[in-house]
Structure formats: C-alpha cells, structure tokens
Amino acid sequence: MSDVTELIHQYLRHNKKFPHVFCPGCGHGIVLGSLIRSVHELALSKDEVVLVAGIGCSGRIAVYVDFNTVHTTHGRALTFATGIKMANPDLKVIALMGDGDAFSIGGNHLIHAARRNIGVTALVLNNSIYGMTGGQSSATTPKGAVSQTAPFGHLEKSFDLVKLASAAGANGVSRGTVFHVNMLDRLIAEAVSRPGFNLVEIMSPCFTQYGRKNKFKSAVDMFKWLKTETSPLESWEQLPPEEKAKRLPIGTFLAGQEPGLEVLYGNLRDDLAAKEQPR
Amino acid sequence: MSKKSKGQTIITIYPDWCKGCGICVAFCPAKVLELDAAGKARVAHPEECINCGFCERHCPDFAISVVPRGRKKRLPPELENGV
Amino acid sequence: MATPRKTKKQVLFAQGNEAVVEGALLAGCTFFAGYPITPSSEIMEEMARRLPRSETGVFIQMEDEIASMGAIIGASLAGRKVMTATSGPGFSLMQEHLGYACMTEVPLVIVNVMRGGPSTGLPTSPAQGDVQQARWGTHGDHPIIVLSAASVQECLEMTVTAFNFAEKYRSPVILLLDEITAHTREKIELPLPGEHEIFNRVVPSMPPEWYKPFEDTMRGVPSMPPLGSGYRYHVTGLTHDVMGFPTQQPDEIKALIERLFRKIDQFYTDIMLVDEYLTTDAEVGVVAYGSVARSAELAVAQAREAGVNAGLLKLKTLFPFPRPFVERLARSCKTLIVPEMNMGQMSREVKRVAASLTHIRTLNRIDGQIITPSQILKAITQG
Ligand SMILES: Cc1ncc(C[n+]2csc(CCOP(=O)(O)OP(=O)(O)O)c2C)c(N)n1
Ligand code: SF4
Ligand code: SF4
Ligand code: SF4
Ligand SMILES: [Mg+2]
Numbered sequence: 001m002s003d004v005t006e007l008i009h010q011y012l013r014h015n016k017k018f019p020h021v022f023c024p025g026c027g028h029g030i031v032l033g034s035l036i037r038s039v040h041e042l043a044l045s046k047d048e049v050v051l052v053a054g055i056g057c058s059g060r061i062a063v064y065v066d067f068n069t070v071h072t073t074h075g076r077a078l079t080f081a082t083g084i085k086m087a088n089p090d091l092k093v094i095a096l097m098g099d100g101d102a103f104s105i106g107g108n109h110l111i112h113a114a115r116r117n118i119g120v121t122a123l124v125l126n127n128s129i130y131g132m133t134g135g136q137s138s139a140t141t142p143k144g145a146v147s148q149t150a151p152f153g154h155l156e157k158s159f160d161l162v163k164l165a166s167a168a169g170a171n172g173v174s175r176g177t178v179f180h181v182n183m184l185d186r187l188i189a190e191a192v193s194r195p196g197f198n199l200v201e202i203m204s205p206c207f208t209q210y211g212r213k214n215k216f217k218s219a220v221d222m223f224k225w226l227k228t229e230t231s232p233l234e235s236w237e238q239l240p241p242e243e244k245a246k247r248l249p250i251g252t253f254l255a256g257q258e259p260g261l262e263v264l265y266g267n268l269r270d271d272l273a274a275k276e277q278p279r
Numbered sequence: 280m281s282k283k284s285k286g287q288t289i290i291t292i293y294p295d296w297c298k299g300c301g302i303c304v305a306f307c308p309a310k311v312l313e314l315d316a317a318g319k320a321r322v323a324h325p326e327e328c329i330n331c332g333f334c335e336r337h338c339p340d341f342a343i344s345v346v347p348r349g350r351k352k353r354l355p356p357e358l359e360n361g362v
Numbered sequence: 363m364a365t366p367r368k369t370k371k372q373v374l375f376a377q378g379n380e381a382v383v384e385g386a387l388l389a390g391c392t393f394f395a396g397y398p399i400t401p402s403s404e405i406m407e408e409m410a411r412r413l414p415r416s417e418t419g420v421f422i423q424m425e426d427e428i429a430s431m432g433a434i435i436g437a438s439l440a441g442r443k444v445m446t447a448t449s450g451p452g453f454s455l456m457q458e459h460l461g462y463a464c465m466t467e468v469p470l471v472i473v474n475v476m477r478g479g480p481s482t483g484l485p486t487s488p489a490q491g492d493v494q495q496a497r498w499g500t501h502g503d504h505p506i507i508v509l510s511a512a513s514v515q516e517c518l519e520m521t522v523t524a525f526n527f528a529e530k531y532r533s534p535v536i537l538l539l540d541e542i543t544a545h546t547r548e549k550i551e552l553p554l555p556g557e558h559e560i561f562n563r564v565v566p567s568m569p570p571e572w573y574k575p576f577e578d579t580m581r582g583v584p585s586m587p588p589l590g591s592g593y594r595y596h597v598t599g600l601t602h603d604v605m606g607f608p609t610q611q612p613d614e615i616k617a618l619i620e621r622l623f624r625k626i627d628q629f630y631t632d633i634m635l636v637d638e639y640l641t642t643d644a645e646v647g648v649v650a651y652g653s654v655a656r657s658a659e660l661a662v663a664q665a666r667e668a669g670v671n672a673g674l675l676k677l678k679t680l681f682p683f684p685r686p687f688v689e690r691l692a693r694s695c696k697t698l699i700v701p702e703m704n705m706g707q708m709s710r711e712v713k714r715v716a717a718s719l720t721h722i723r724t725l726n727r728i729d730g731q732i733i734t735p736s737q738i739l740k741a742i743t744q745g
Contacts, residue, residue: 019297
C-alpha cells in the first residue's frame with residue numbers, strides 16, 4: 001500500500017481550499033478518497049466521470065474533486081443524473097447523496113431510479129442524521145436515537161436502505177463502511193462497472209450531529225463501532241437469528257446484469273430506424 | 280511491499296490539513312503515530328511502521344502519506360494526471 | 363406523412379399542443395422529460411412517438427414534475443436542447459428547479475398550458491392564472507423570459523422562439539399557453555427548412571485550462587460546454603464565483619446576480635415581442651395575450667366597423683414586460699382595456715407602467731369560460 005494519498009491529491013481541485021469543510025473525523029472525506037481510488041482503479045478519465053451531488057454535508061464533496069461535478073438540489077440528484085445518463089450514455093454518472101437526501105426527501109426519485117434501472121451509481125452516505133442542518137432526524141435515524149427533532153428519542157422506525165433499493169428493482173445493491181475501506185473501494189468500483197442502477201450504502205459516521213448525542217465518546221469511538229458491530233454478509237448469514245438482528249451485514253447483496261434503461265432506449269431507436277428504412 | 284520488515288517507509292504528515300481526529304493514531308497497528316500537544320498527528324515511531332496503509336486510507340483529510348523508502352516521492356509518470 | 367416539397371409549405375391540421383411539438387423539433391429539441399397532466403399531455407404523448415424515431419432523440423416519463431425538471435436540466439448540461447410540458451399543479455412542482463436553472467444558467471423550455479386554479483382547479487377549462495407565478499414563482503430575485511401564443515400557428519413559432527431565447531441567453535424560457543390555444547384545431551403551415559433562424563448554444567472556444575465557466579462577457583452570457591467534452595467545471599445552485607465555486611463574498615455575489623439580470627435586460631429589444639393591430643390611430647387600446655387576444659382582435663375589428671377607433675396590442679412576450687409598447691399605446695389612447703382569464707395579473711403590469719398615462723380598465727373572467735369578442739366589444743364601446 002503506497003502512493004494512496006499522493007494519488008488522491010492528483011484528483012483534488014488545486015484551486016479549492018484545504019483542509020475541506022468537514023468536521024474532524026467525518027466519514028465523508030474517506031468516501032471521497034475511496035471514490036477517487038475506485039475511479040482510478042477502473043482507469044476512467046476525469047472527463048468521462050460526472051459526479052452529481054445532492055444537498056447536505058455529503059453533497060459538499062463534489063466541489064473538491066476534479067471531475068465534471070454538478071451540485072444539485074436537496075433530494076433530487078438522481079433526477080439530474082437520469083437526464084445526464086439518458087442524454088449521453090457514454091458518461092459514467094455517479095450520484096452522491098446523504099441519507100436524508102436520498103431517502104427522506106428524495107425517496108420517490110430513488111425508488112423510481114431503481115425501478116427503471118437507469119445506468120447510474122448511487123452512493124448514499126448514511127450517517128443516520130441530517131448533518132448539514134444541525135442534527136435533525138432522517139429516514140435512517142434508528143428508533144430510540146436522540147436528535148434535534150426527536151429530543152425524547154425517535155419513535156419512528158428507520159429504513160433499511162439495502163432492502164428498499166433491492167425491492168425497488170436496483171441491479172446492484174451493496175453496503176460498506178468507511179472503516180472497511182478496502183472493501184469500500186471494491187464495492188464502489190464494482191457498482192460503477194456494473195450495468196443499470198447500482199446503489200452503495202456507505203455507513204459514514206457523523207460524530208458532531210449524531211454520535212455526540214447518542215453515547216459515542218468520539219469519532220474514533222464510532223469507527224470502533226463500525227469495526228465491531230458489522231459482519232461480512234457471508235459470515236453474517238451463518239449467524240443465529242438473534243445475533244443477526246444485532247449485527248449489520250456488509251458486502252454485496254445484489255449483483256444483477258440487466259442492461260440499463262439508456263441501453264434499452266438506444267436499442268429502441270435503432271429498431272425503429274431499421275423498420276423505417278425504405279423497403 | 281514489505282510487511283515483514285519494519286520501518287521501510289517515509290511517513291509524511293501535513294499538519295495544515297490534519298484536523299487531529301485521531302483515527303490514524305487509534306488504529307495504527309504498530310503504534311507509530313500519536314497526537315502532539317497541538318492535537319495534530321505526529322510520527323512518533325517511524326521505525327515501527329509496517330506499511331499497512333491503514334492511516335492513509337482512513338485519514339478523512341488526506342493529511343498523511345506513506346511511501347516506501349528508497350523510492351522517489353513523486354508518483355510514477357503514468358499516474359501523474361490520473362490516467 | 364408526405365415529404366414537403368422545397369417550395370411549397372406542408373399544411374397540417376393540428377392542435378396547439380401538436381404545433382408545439384413541431385416547433386420544438388424544428389428548433390432542434392432532442393430531449394423531453396415530463397409527467398402527464400391535462401391539458402398538456404398531448405405534447406408529451408407526441409414527443410414519446412416522435413423522439414425515438416429521430417437520430418438521437420430521448421423521451422422519458424418521470425415520476426413527477428420535480429424529476430422532469432431535474433432530468434431536462436441534466437440533459438441540457440450534457441448538451442441537449444430540452445423541453446418539458448405541464449399545467450398548473452405540475453408547474454407549481456417545477457418551481458424549485460426553475461430557480462436552479464436560472465442560477466446555473468441552464469437553457470430549457472417549459473410549456474405550461476394554463477388551466478383553472480388554484481390547486482387542482484379546473485383541469486379541462488382555460489385560464490390565465492399562472493402569469494405572475496411564471497414571473498415570480500421560484501424563490502429569490504431572478505430574471506426570466508415568459509412567452510405566450512394566441513393561435514396554433516403561433517404555438518409553433520413561439521416554441522421555436524422559446525428555444526432560441528433559451529440557448530441564446532442561457533436561461534429557462536416559459537411558454538404560457540391556455541387550454542383553448544392548446545386544444546383548438548386549425549390549419550397551420552410548417553415552415554420551410556431555413557425559414558426560421560435556429561440559434562445553437564455557444565460552446566467554449568479556448569483550451570479547457572483557460573475556461574472560466576461563469577465569466578462575464580460582453581453579452582453577459584458565458585459559453586457552455588457539454589458535460590464530458592473536456593471542460594471540467596463545477597455547477598451549483600449556490601451563489602458562485604466565475605469558476606462556479608460557492609462564494610459568500612459580497613463583490614462576487616453582486617457580480618453574479620447583476621450579470622444574470624443584465625444578460626436579459628440589455629437585450630430587451632430582441633426579447634420583447636408584440637403584434638400591433640390598428641394601434642397607430644387608436645383611441646381605445648386593448649392589451650391582451652393568449653387566446654383572449656384572438657377575441658380581442660375580432661372585437662377591435664367590430665368596433666372599427668361601429669366607428670370606434672380601437673386597436674390591439676398583442677403581447678407575445680409577457681416577461682420581460684414589453685413596457686415601451688404599452689407606454690406608447692397608453693399615450694395615444696384615452697382608455698386601455700386589459701381582458702384576461704384571471705382576476706387581474708397582466709393588468710397589474712399595465713397599471714404599473716401606464717396608470718399615470720391613461721385610464722386603465724380591467725376585464726376579468728374566472729368561470730372557466732372564454733372571454734368573448736362581444737364582451738370586449740362592449741368594454742370598448744363603453745370607452
Ligand atoms: C428543499 C429543501 N429542503 C430543506 C433543505 C435544507 N437541508 C439542507 S441539507 C439537509 C439535510 C442533509 O442531510 P443528509 O442528506 O443526510 O446529508 P448530511 O448532511 O447528513 O451528509 C436539509 C434538510 C434544502 N436545502 N432544500
Ligand atoms: S456535521 Fe456530520 S456529516 Fe457534516 S461535516 Fe460534520 S461530521 Fe460530517
Ligand atoms: S502505514 Fe500507517 S497505519 Fe500502517 S503501520 Fe505505518 S503508520 Fe501505522
Ligand atoms: S487521521 Fe488524518 S486528520 Fe485524523 S489525526 Fe490522523 S492525520 Fe490527522
Ligand atoms: Mg445524513
């Protein structure tokens with residue numbers, strides 16, 4: 001393992017101010033590193049990658065990296081990404097969203113992007129909270145957790161993003177964490193290279209707005225939690241049910257190979273053109 | 280890659296970018312790193328480094344770089360412009 | 363469909379909504395995203411049939427109007443000429459992304475076939491209640507171009523104009539139709555190739571390293587490369603500097619917002635389109651737009667027969683408001699009549715610029731019925 005950081009520096013925008021805006025120990029920076037390594041590993045050019053980001057701390061990542069970057073509106077990144085991919089299927093379109101972004105306000109767009117199997121990679125940075133706006137509950141805030149809008153404990157259940165995306169029809173679905181970075185590099189690279197809609201849920205701790213209020217002592221403490229409370233899917237599946245309930249499985253849950261909508265549409269155009277040829 | 284031999288790396292920390300989150304310090308398997316009085320990461324025991332790469336990949340701020348000793352610090356030319 | 367001969371125009375019997383499609387394709391539209399809603403759905407349905415039969419055309423039905431706007435903005439960033447079509451409730455959902463398109467200067471065309479409102483209102487009846495929403499619907503201070511059409515032929519022509527303005531000024535353009543214009547069937551002529559000037563987006567002509575995506579220029583309109591063409595830059599709805607990066611610096615904020623206004627303001631004469639009918643010697647003027655302008659034209663002709671010197675100023679551009687034309691007419695007329703299918707939205711603008719110059723009468727109808735020529739004639743003869 002070497003050259004990792006130097007490689008990343010090659011992809012950062014040199015005219016942006018560093019260190020970036022994220023809090024000390026925020027997982028979002030690690031995701032940026034992982035994304036860059038994956039793109040590099042796949043030998044994609046900076047020009048062919050379009051990073052479409054939503055609004056939230058997570059969305060702020062886009063400004064720092066030297067790809068084509070589109071910082072969109074809260075919850076709607078996938079709608080822009082869909083338009084971009086349909087308009088130019090040669091582009092590698094990666095949508096980067098927060099949990100609130102993708103599943104609270106943007107839930108409808110997410111399930112439809114999955115259903116229509118548009119060739120976009122969705123990276124959802126799940127910190128179980130609205131980081132940017134100061135720690136309010138999101139659709140993934142666990143039941144019982146404390147937030148600025150659930151000061152007495154959250155009464156609602158949280159979404160299981162993996163199950164939701166799978167049920168909605170995504171081609172590929174996986175879950176990684178910013179602690180298991182080598183796996184995360186692989187999950188992102190696989191998601192980007194697979195056809196159709198691929199979602200990677202990335203557990204990315206927010207100590208500032210979530211951990212502090214929920215019995216974590218530090219950002220490091222949250223990384224320790226990721227280390228000890230998760231299991232690779234294969235070993236998780238061997239666990240007894242009561243253990244399963246306690247531990248978070250990580251890995252690849254779905255790896256379909258259906259062609260994306262943009263491909264089907266291109267085929268339709270070709271078929272119609274062939275039919276309309278004289279004789 | 281030299282996991283067996285220790286101390287075969289040059290570790291650089293960019294204090295201006297380090298936010299002192301302590302992730303590298305807490306998880307370095309060889310206890311190479313520590314936080315200094317100003318709360319920034321510092322290379323305390325470079326001779327112990329096993330070049331595992333954990334710190335580089337987990338620093339949220341890209342503030343720590345580990346390069347094998349004896350190789351020029353620059354990236355090889357084919358990596359210069361990121362393909 | 364027969365291929366048109368070079369010299370003879372092809373004649374179609376079409377609805378306004380179909381004419382919009384003809385205009386869009388003529389203007390070079392290759393991307394449509396939308397969500398069905400009466401009375402605009404025919405536009406979407408015709409696009410669904412036509413676009414996949416063109417070389418690069420893309421049609422996509424999205425999950426709602428917010429998504430439709432997101433998709434066309436994305437496609438426009440990728441270099442396409444893009445459009446969506448909707449009506450009242452859908453137009454309300456589009457407002458957030460309309461603002462995004464203003465801020466990021468993304469060319470696009472929205473056709474809003476107005477129906478009765480508020481809310482679900484009168485899905486199949488005409489109205490003109492979205493005029494001020496088109497101007498001010500999205501939050502924040504912003505310029506916008508809003509056009510209208512009074513006949514099926516004009517639907518075609520104004521759609522071409524809408525695309526040209528969108529691309530020329532890097533701005534969203536809203537084409538406001540009403541249910542009558544959209545659903546009336548009449549004979550139209552398809553323009554001959556080359557008859558309409560088609561404006562194509564200006565792309566950067568310098569090496570990528572020198573490209574400043576939101577730099578001020580003489581026209582105030584920066585060049586715009588398609589995504590993936592080697593000009594990597596940052597697009598954001600946040601207030602940004604010339605490189606596209608978010609800024610909080612007062613001088614940079616001011617420069618951006620002022621440029622956004624200036625790029626439209628300084629071309630008022632190009633953008634403000636009106637038709638004048640018998641206005642030179644008019645003593646009673648009618649200011650109208652959309653299907654109401656057709657009733658008004660008839661009313662003016664009848665008034666002339668009855669010996670009243672009436673004239674019509676038909677607004678084809680609603681915003682930027684064609685102030686000079688309204689002022690000129692106001693100076694020569696003792697009365698201006700503003701008939702419209704709302705409680706008085708365009709008449710606010712007329713009053714704003716001409717209240718001190720002449721007497722202004724409003725004529726409003728909000729019962730889902732059209733304003734008839736005789737209603738307008740009555741107002742004219744009453745002076
Ligand atoms: C339409 C709209 N509603 C609300 C907001 C305010 N807002 C900005 S970011 C955000 C939540 C961010 O949470 P998440 O998506 O989880 O991202 P994080 O900051 O946690 O990475 C909200 C509610 C907005 N920008 N737009
Ligand atoms: S508030 Fe949370 S998500 Fe936002 S930068 Fe800080 S740690 Fe990261
Ligand atoms: S590479 Fe980093 S984490 Fe690994 S032993 Fe060396 S200093 Fe510690
Ligand atoms: S992980 Fe990075 S930012 Fe955190 S203490 Fe180590 S060098 Fe500093
Ligand atoms: Mg969040």
